[in-house]
Amino acid sequence: MTTQDIKITQNRIAVIIGKGGRTRRQIEKKTKAKIEVDSEDGIVTIESDDPISVLNAVDVITAINRGFSPERAYTLLEDEDVILEIIDLGTRCNTPKQMERIRGRIIGKAGKSREQIENMTGAEVSVYGKTVAVIGSIDQVKTAMSAIEMLIEGISHESVFSYLDKKKKEAKTNILEYYY
Numbered sequence: 001m002t003t004q005d006i007k008i009t010q011n012r013i014a015v016i017i018g019k020g021g022r023t024r025r026q027i028e029k030k031t032k033a034k035i036e037v038d039s040e041d042g043i044v045t046i047e048s049d050d051p052i053s054v055l056n057a058v059d060v061i062t063a064i065n066r067g068f069s070p071e072r073a074y075t076l077l078e079d080e081d082v083i084l085e086i087i088d089l090g091t092r093c094n095t096p097k098q099m100e101r102i103r104g105r106i107i108g109k110a111g112k113s114r115e116q117i118e119n120m121t122g123a124e125v126s127v128y129g130k131t132v133a134v135i136g137s138i139d140q141v142k143t144a145m146s147a148i149e150m151l152i153e154g155i156s157h158e159s160v161f162s163y164l165d166k167k168k169k170e171a172k173t174n175i176l177e178y179y180y
Helices: 010-017 019-031 051-065 096-107 109-121 138-152 157-179
Strands: 002-007 034-038 043-048 082-088 124-128 131-137
Touching: 002 051, 010 019, 010 034, 010 051, 019 034, 019 051, 043 051, 051 082, 082 138, 096 109, 096 124, 096 138, 109 124, 109 138, 109 157, 131 138, 138 157
Parallel strands: none
Antiparallel strands: 002 043, 034 043, 082 131, 124 131
16 A cells, blocks of 8 residues: 655645545545545545556646645646656745745736736646746756746846747647658
């Protein structure tokens, strides 16, 4: 039996459990792992005879804990090439004001910057608490993470989006070359 505990933030416990325990049961069904949630301590215990089931459940719960909806987190189970990457902004910021500024740069006015990164890479992006999480294929995540790193470093949005545009065109060319 493989067991793993993960600590989750207090305000994401309800999302992981879901209405009447529905989300927890869905995760159990999709991953074939048993999940116990300690609402007091914020500890989620995952058990299964299959270590891969435990890893899959950990990925989904971690994604939900980092701000993704359960539906968006389930994409991690649909394809083995879909991954979750997390940037901890806490290690990059010296002050709460700096953290807010960087979060604001990544999210953009009315969420436009985050949305643009998602549209141009095909990856899903969540800015939650002190982290930025990205779900997608390895190439999608790599491109989205590069764009986010550029924004963290203070590079202009215009430059970041032209980089993303170039990457999108390269990806299209690579697909066309692959098939023709």
